[in-house]
Amino acid sequence: MLEVSDLSVSFNELKVLEHVSFTLESGDILAIIGPNGSGKTVLLRALLETVPYEGEIKWAKDVKIGYVPQKLYIDPSLPITLKEFLESKLKLIGKPKEDLGGLLKLVNLPPAVLTRSLGQLSGGHFQRALIAFALIGSPQVILFDEPTAGVDSSGEEQIYNTLHRLRDERGITMIIVSHDLSLVFNYTNKVLCLNKQQICFGSPEEALTPEKLRELYGAPVKHYHHLHG
Amino acid sequence: MVSFISSNYFYFLLAIMVGAVSGLVGSFAVMKRLALASDPISHIALPGLGVAFLFSFNPIIGAAAALLIGAVLIWGLERRMGATTESVIGVVFSLALAVGTLITPSEDIINALFGSYGQISLNEFLLGALVSLGIFVFLLSKRRQMMLAILSPELASTAGVNADRYNLYFLLAMVLTIVLGLKYLGALLMGSLIIIPAVVSRNITRSFSSMILAGIIMSVLSVIAGILIAQSRGFAIGPTIISVAGFLFVVSLLFSSKRK
Numbered sequence: 001m002l003e004v005s006d007l008s009v010s011f012n013e014l015k016v017l018e019h020v021s022f023t024l025e026s027g028d029i030l031a032i033i034g035p036n037g038s039g040k041t042v043l044l045r046a047l048l049e050t051v052p053y054e055g056e057i058k059w060a061k062d063v064k065i066g067y068v069p070q071k072l073y074i075d076p077s078l079p080i081t082l083k084e085f086l087e088s089k090l091k092l093i094g095k096p097k098e099d100l101g102g103l104l105k106l107v108n109l110p111p112a113v114l115t116r117s118l119g120q121l122s123g124g125h126f127q128r129a130l131i132a133f134a135l136i137g138s139p140q141v142i143l144f145d146e147p148t149a150g151v152d153s154s155g156e157e158q159i160y161n162t163l164h165r166l167r168d169e170r171g172i173t174m175i176i177v178s179h180d181l182s183l184v185f186n187y188t189n190k191v192l193c194l195n196k197q198q199i200c201f202g203s204p205e206e207a208l209t210p211e212k213l214r215e216l217y218g219a220p221v222k223h224y225h226h227l228h229g
Numbered sequence: 230m231v232s233f234i235s236s237n238y239f240y241f242l243l244a245i246m247v248g249a250v251s252g253l254v255g256s257f258a259v260m261k262r263l264a265l266a267s268d269p270i271s272h273i274a275l276p277g278l279g280v281a282f283l284f285s286f287n288p289i290i291g292a293a294a295a296l297l298i299g300a301v302l303i304w305g306l307e308r309r310m311g312a313t314t315e316s317v318i319g320v321v322f323s324l325a326l327a328v329g330t331l332i333t334p335s336e337d338i339i340n341a342l343f344g345s346y347g348q349i350s351l352n353e354f355l356l357g358a359l360v361s362l363g364i365f366v367f368l369l370s371k372r373r374q375m376m377l378a379i380l381s382p383e384l385a386s387t388a389g390v391n392a393d394r395y396n397l398y399f400l401l402a403m404v405l406t407i408v409l410g411l412k413y414l415g416a417l418l419m420g421s422l423i424i425i426p427a428v429v430s431r432n433i434t435r436s437f438s439s440m441i442l443a444g445i446i447m448s449v450l451s452v453i454a455g456i457l458i459a460q461s462r463g464f465a466i467g468p469t470i471i472s473v474a475g476f477l478f479v480v481s482l483l484f485s486s487k488r489k
Contacts, residue, residue, distance in 0.1 A: 067383050084437045084438065
């Protein structure tokens, strides 16, 4: 599905990502973990080809990618309705008939929010709206940047449930940037540790040794190991 | 008043077209939170106008050249530096205004800064109308690409839109619009016709499509009312158009405070 080899990104000579290599198979759920400023978001942006990079990123042919950004600042005074936002992608990818109602149901959004402006949606609603946007066009793979950041714990639970459903019902391959180690052990089968350079890559059980975590975060981290259920 | 319109038919008609394009371009400029940058972007035209006056060639060509160079420069800076461009843009614009004022002959400076009346030939009208229509149709048909490119380059890319390219298209559309309006509003005020009606529209609408529509209407309204008032009272044309737009802005504030 995806093959990344020796990927490096720099901005104005400042290296933000160096020599990253990993692979992703169809159906994989890959977690990307690392401290703040370790290049996690930049890696996602490189995968979407919106930043210049060195090295190679090889997606499977004709793969459709969805993306859920961590945060997107929208001026609250800007009158763009959720309906216009979602329909823009529907129309651009040539699927104007795709059912918005079903999409909203999938992410637990009430239809009434369609006429609200983006900047006036609550944090949780906006996050789910972004997931709905990502799902338009039935992508085979979705990149999530900290899907639960800035969402309260009940919202967090809902988003995890949504991720679960996407994996089980649609078989969507996922890349999830996260701080949450319990998510890594409960939901993912691969993990990539970044601190500008690649610290580890592999299955969470094998790759995430206490030594690697110490190397990654610079201090001992409590090891949240849950058994797969 | 009627005699002015009938004897300056092309001048009046092109003004309306320029108004419509300004309103449309402005909606995207406001979305890009470029309001502060796109107002003074028209200042870059001034050195071009000055050089054209000095060497007696068509001022519009001088202005267009200066603006195109400015737009490509800004685009390049944005790509390299991201959000920190604002201060650079501020410096470049102020410098352009200063240098332009110094090199423009004093008998031309007022018109170059604030716009003027004047005859427009059939050829000038046809060219202006064609460019206006081109920008108008392009921006309207690409409004979704433009919107996503502005909101997030990453989300745009997942919808098959290259945000970088659309940023450049937008800047080019904006400088061409400024060139179109220089005759009427001058290098100092043309940027304001792009921004003010769009801000008015943002204040009173609740969806993107209605914001675009209202922006066009507000801008055309400012142009028509401005020209008619300036004519009947003997005021300068550019400042009168912007004053009308400013009046609409104050009214829209009352409107929007009631709404929220």
